[in-house]
Amino acid sequence: MNALERKAVIPLAGIYGLRMLGLFLILPVFSLYADGLDGVTPTLIGLALGAYGFTMAMFQIPFGWMSDRIGRKPVITAGLLIFAVGSVVAAMADSIWGVIIGRALQGAGAIAAAMMALLADLTREEIRSKAMAVIGMTIGMSFTVALIAGPLLDHWIGVPGIFWLTGLFALLGIAVLYWMVPNPDHSSLHRDVVSRPGEFGRILSNPQLLRLDLGIMLLHGIMTAMFIALPFVLRDHLSIASASHPWVYLPVLVVAMGVMVPLIIMAEKKGKMKQVFLACITMIALACGMLGLLHDSLTSVIAGLFLFFVAYNVLEATLPSLISRMAPIDAKGTAMGVYSTSQFFGAFLGGAGGGWCYGHYDVQGVFFSAAAIALLWLVVALGMRMPVMRSAMMLHVASDADGPALEAALLQVAGIYEARVVPEENVAFLRVDKKLFDRAAVDALLGVTVNGQDD
Template sequence: MNSTERRALAGLASLYVFRMLGLFMVLPVLSVYGADYRGSTPALLGLALGAYGLSQALLQIPLGMLSDHWGRKPVIYTGLAVFALGSLLAAQTDSVYGLVAGRMLQGAGAIAAATMALVADLTRDESRGVAMAVIGAAIGLAFMLAAVLGPVLAGFGGLSAVFWLTAVLALLGILLLWRLVPTPQSPRRPAVYRGGFRRVLGCAEVRRLAAGAFFLHLLLTALFVPLPLVLVDTLRLPGSEHWKIYGPVMLGAFVVMLPLMRAAERSGRARAAMMCAQLALAAGSVALWAVSELSLVFLLAVFFVAFNLLEALMPAQLTRAAPAEARGAATGLYATVQFLGAFSGGSLGGWLYGLGGAGAVAQLGIAVVLMWAALWWRMDARAPKAA
């Protein structure tokens, strides 16, 4: 990587950490602390957990396309400001409906597509795999930090404290983007208005990876509906001490994921690594049936190694497969189904938890892994690609 690429990557990786830290801190605490909100039910808390995914899903493609036409950085600035406003709304409400509204407004700051496209714009093709891997590692780091900070912060000030910090992190993200991230020198051509998006939809590998993003985030969000409650009920661990489980799990998963990611990229076996990780995700669902702390920690560690590996490898593969002049549209499609998966996982997870407890959510997770594996196998059989 040259100096410009390193500077851009440092700024964008930091931006990802700040933005995803704000989103991820909610996951391990909302089910526990949201029960105190007026009108709270398991279904509504699941909706609140996944609500940001709905507005994200609706806006990723339009804003990804707009970033091809208007520029990446203006779209990202605007999205971060909207995300901060949603965080402020969620921080000041005492109603579950206000919580849902704040989460939906957070999601309206839909910058994932524009940010991924900006990473691609600022790196050469031979450096892009490394860049996307670093971004994936940054997301994994944010997840690890959030799993520790979320329970600790909520223990002091409830969900409001989490959302206040999220708003501050969004504003710091604006400063990072302004000071550290270069503006691409080549002008963006509005390719999406000349059929670029149709080209994206016509790419089998883009469709395959988009399907993976949907299933991956459905699994993650559904898992975090019952998981905090399982820690309270099964392990008798209060919400403020959940970091004692999440901390070692996330740290261990992050450390194990890094060499696996590098080996997959360097050996050209990214496709095989992704398919193995896909099946390993079933461990997260099995963890909901765990009866001891040791088995729970082990199964969650397997799940998060697989999750972090897929979060790193799939976007890198996407930017290689998509047409260069329509990367904003391709990343928009990817981010749309990713967040639609988060919305579906939160909604389904909350509904099923209300009906049948953690076991019903575990069954959903295993069924999703099997459907995902069958779909990828069928798509590979029809149009095999090299990794």
């Protein structure tokens, strides 16, 4: 990255990370807190935990489209203000319905698509995947930090204090947006990051992409449901005070992150993606089954959490990569938009469904239901075809280029397996095998320098 790109990517990752940290901080503590709210039922506890997912799923793509019309920063600012208002509503609520409304407002500040569009405006095509990976790592770190910091903050300032803090995070994000993030020279439509209305039919009719969308929905549903039951397991079944819960999560997370790295390398670099993918789904089913059967044993709970976090982290890292490689090369933004919507909707379903299971069948009902869902996912994933590991590239072309003719010529170049030329946007999208790719031939064909972007 050049200096301007670093000035854009680092603060944008910070904004995204603060926002997601605000959403995740209550995961490990909310169930215990909500138990004392007026009007509470187990189902409503789950609904409050997952309510943000429903509104985020509904608004994130429309907010992205709005940013194309009125600008990136105004839309991001509005989203962060809505998030802050939702945090205040939740902080001041003394009933479960007040918290549900606050959490829904938090999710309604859905800035993910607008943030990705601004990131694309401020980065070159050849480093955009790396920039998005930085944001992805920030989200992963936010989740890890939240599991440790959430119970500690609950002990110091309580859950209402956490909600006030998340509102402050949102306002801090607005300050960072205007003081640290550069203004782009111009905003463009980026098919690799932005959803296009006309592409939804093509994406939703692709069975391989639908398997992945279902997978991320089930993964986040299982994760959200588990955190309805886990705080009760640690407090009521294992007699661990809530302020001490981080010392259960911390060593498990640290070791799990160490184990996930070789698994990801095996999947991505050694060509074992499907084997690792299926093994991780199996691990989630085993983890949930173990937690359902043996949640009165600290050793078994730690073992179950270890299996779950290893598998969860690997799947969180590999699913976006698979979406990117399976999506049509000129519609990756739309594919990722549908994927993100599925992810957020999964959090909503997991919260509502997990709360219902807890109310009717206690903690074992949550874990056994999660295990059954993981087994269903495993059956669906067995028929998935893994993509050939090829790289995506974007080329700048003239606006008067003959699209079909140029596509045909590009497909004759060694190492190019897919080509889509969009002259009105001055861009051609390629999927290539870098070991065989004849860069000189493309330079000669187009008379320009090739910019490469790895998936």
